[in-house]
Amino acid sequence: MREAWRVRGLGQGEKARQIRLEGSQLFVAGADGFDVYDAGTGRKRWHYREPGRELTGFAVNKDDLVVASRSEEGDHLTGLAAGTGRLRWERGGDEGTPFTDGPDRRLAMGEGVVPLLVRAEPSGGDEEEEPDEFLALDAATGEERWRRPHHAPSGCDVGTRPAATDTDGSILVFRESCQDDHYLYAFNPSDGRPLWSRTGTSDDSLVGISVRAGATLIELDEHTRTLVGRDDREIANLNGIGECLPPCSLRSVGGGLGLMHFDESRDAAMSVTSRPP
Template structure:
């Protein structure tokens, strides 16, 4: 396929615009999302929704205002709020979770655990050096590793001491502090214990290194992965990460040894997705890729309309990916706008199922993310959270 074909088509074909306008009319508003939705609710700057296997749909908010809940539980079928927990004034992180609690931290200088079955705060621990104007300090969610919650405190403007803080899952007691030599380049990922190694996290740094830390704060290994690694995914005994060296890397989680490198054509902004022996990753090169997780062999790729900024995420045999929109790029770039913004649905074999272009800002503001959680697909906007209707995943 020529490199200009789909991105030019999405920008120029009037028939597509007319079709999207027709989809928008399903909700009765000209500027609504250009695809059918099961429901929408008003939420100010919602963070990525999560749904524990035995729990409700959980959503946080980046809002700094006290009146906006820091965690809400919603009925996945209707969007109705079951409960909400508020907190102090200050921008909040995305949510981490385990089989009992949701975790977050904020520029109110608190780390908090919420019991999502009871809808009550389980504990709250004071933090220091987090109340800064730096836009990146609460960018990433806490990671749960063994009996420890690892809070990733790291900015992009040199006014924050970059560090990982380990807290007890049960009571929030401080376990360790590991200072970092550089800012985080992406979100750390938890690593289970195994092969004689403790549970811990793998953290990507802007100095080009990947570092594994145990739950006592000790550094287990470090690897030079090249500049600006992406957020990390750990699946089984393998770490997957994208790099500005235009590669996808697979590393042994116990030792850090590189198992394979697969070529891309640009850097990676989002976290790779691993499922059923495949690694799916979207690049700033306008492509969505699938690789064999064991060998690194490329299985397919499909050209999109803009750099992949969120996803892919998976529900059943469908992949949902967002391209374009605004993204905070760690390092010197800051917040970078990409156009156009579009949402794609692919089958896991690479077949394009649906593509929806956001030609103008819809009601609810710009689209910030899309995520699969508990069998549904949710879209977060500046002032709105929506669940997509099931037919979006079945369009042909």
């Protein structure tokens, strides 16, 4: 094998720049923006910077790029054309919080929609609590696509309700926790239609989820795992396969879905199950 091209200056350790391949482009993200390279030749196509703001996440598909950033003035969302970096739209981020998950600043996006969580203002006295909301923005235009109420677990302060999402584009799974209780909600990203919801209890601070081909792996701990289809049907019970090999995530394996884990001898192994219909 012969080296075709190389990108230098990617940093080290926690300061290393994140790399993501989308179609024919390689996105190399840093604290204030990113450089975009032709994946075939290594030639830099374009770059994007937000001086004075910190990049907190981005989502990209073949057409659309959405960037989330933060400064002393607050949160900010920017929509760009993925192929050229042309500015399409901008919005202040104070209306809702986008979802990022994992160390690579991955912003949730599915079916051309970027979801936000809008926290309700706390009510005073005997007034009834207003629900939170899911707000979905069109990745191409920044316009609102849909909005639906979200009734959060009662008895939890906002600061003790960590939340995240995972998606492969076909289904969006939102999770939040209230102490040892965990809640998952799956919905269609294109129109916000609810698909299923689950609850569970674990000593872990957050339940683990991984989405692939419309199937969701739910992990409460190393002994409690299940694979759920888009229609809420349990595809497989994975409780007895052993500790998951980090990161605990589904992989496409031929016509099925695979999960890397440790066996009884602490050797790495992979279990494969059929894809959901």
